[in-house]
Amino acid sequence: MFSYKSEQNSSDPVLNIGTDMKDYINFMFPEKSFKEKEKPILYLIKSCEYYDLSERESIESINKVLGDKSISRRTYYNYKKKLYDSQAFGLLKNSCYNTIGVKLFILDSILDDWEHTKRADKLIGQQFPKRKQVLEDEEKQKEELNNVMNRAEANINKLKEMETSQSRIDSTLPSNHTTREEFVKCGKEFCLQCPHGPYYYAYWKDSTTKKIKKKYLGVIDPRQ
Ligand SMILES: [Zn+2]
Structure with missing residues (x-):
């Protein structure tokens, strides 16, 4: 080939x-x-x-x-x-x-x-x-193509949404936060997709309570 x-x-x-x-x-x-x-x-x-x-x-x-x-x-x-x-x-x-x-x-x-x-x-x-x-x-093929189209469209929308939410995240997270990538096991006995992810989280230490805080950021690495 x-x-x-x-x-x-x-x-x-x-x-x-x-x-x-x-x-x-x-x-x-x-x-x-x-x-x-x-x-x-x-x-x-x-x-x-x-x-x-x-x-x-x-x-x-x-x-x-x-x-x-x-x-x-x-x-x-x-x-x-x-x-x-x-x-x-x-x-x-x-x-x-x-x-x-x-x-x-x-x-x-x-x-x-x-x-x-x-x-x-x-x-x-x-x-x-x-x-x-x-x-x-043929029917299955059409169904598959439709799924690809729908997923591509959803991805594009997700990216657009990301762009707008990115500025919001930047302004609400404290400057001392770190971003972490995590994978999650769903606990199902038979799962071919495990571990699920990556998911992104921000971690930071609250300056008054001194406790670690965590916030979910989504499925796309916000540092990119
Ligand atoms: Zn799973």
């Missing part, structure tokens, strides 16, 4: 394409070394994502394939977490482009064996003869 050699002399100071591009791709899509015995389940989970199955449908259909080697809900989540544990998904999380389509694209780059994929798709797909895979489903 990328041609390294032809751009060896690139003078781009930010990204020296050629040597750095390979590091960058490895960073975004680390080569996963899954154990051989884990692979069948991981490919089945990927297929469930392709058919946009619910959690329950996924576990049930995977277990129909696995027979007496069936897995528990917890095991299913552990495998899923393994699959979604990459930098690319982390960055995607708060982006307006966080769609099933993009997720599937990344999953395909992590589990890229075509034979495994085809077999798993068949085993899952035949259990849901009336469903289409997300990428072949």
Whole structure:
């Protein structure tokens, strides 16, 4: 997909394409070394994502394939977490482009064996003869695009709001405050998004009470 050699002399100071591009791709899509015995389940989970199955449908259909080697809900989540544990998904999380389509694209780059994929798709797909895979489903695609548009619009509005609230924050916070970035665990037993954040808070010592005070500043780093 990328041609390294032809751009060896690139003078781009930010990204020296050629040597750095390979590091960058490895960073975004680390080569996963899954154990051989884990692979069948991981490919089945990927297929469930392709058919946009619910959690329950996924576990049930995977277990129909696995027979007496069936897995528990917890095991299913552990495998899923393994699959979604990459930098690319982390960055995607708060982006307006966080769609099933993009997720599937990344999953395909992590589990890229075509034979495994085809077999798993068949085993899952035949259990849901009336469903289409997300990428072949026009209605689903339209819905996804609408979501992207809505999220992009919400992001733009949020930024506009930020600009106006920034001046308000600056005038209400004492000059001795420090800004901190924090992540929060929601406490749900099965959560693929944990920890949530970052959230930004201002901390300062109240000059009369000598107590530490804290104020929520939002989801965008106000120091930027
Ligand atoms: Zn959570």
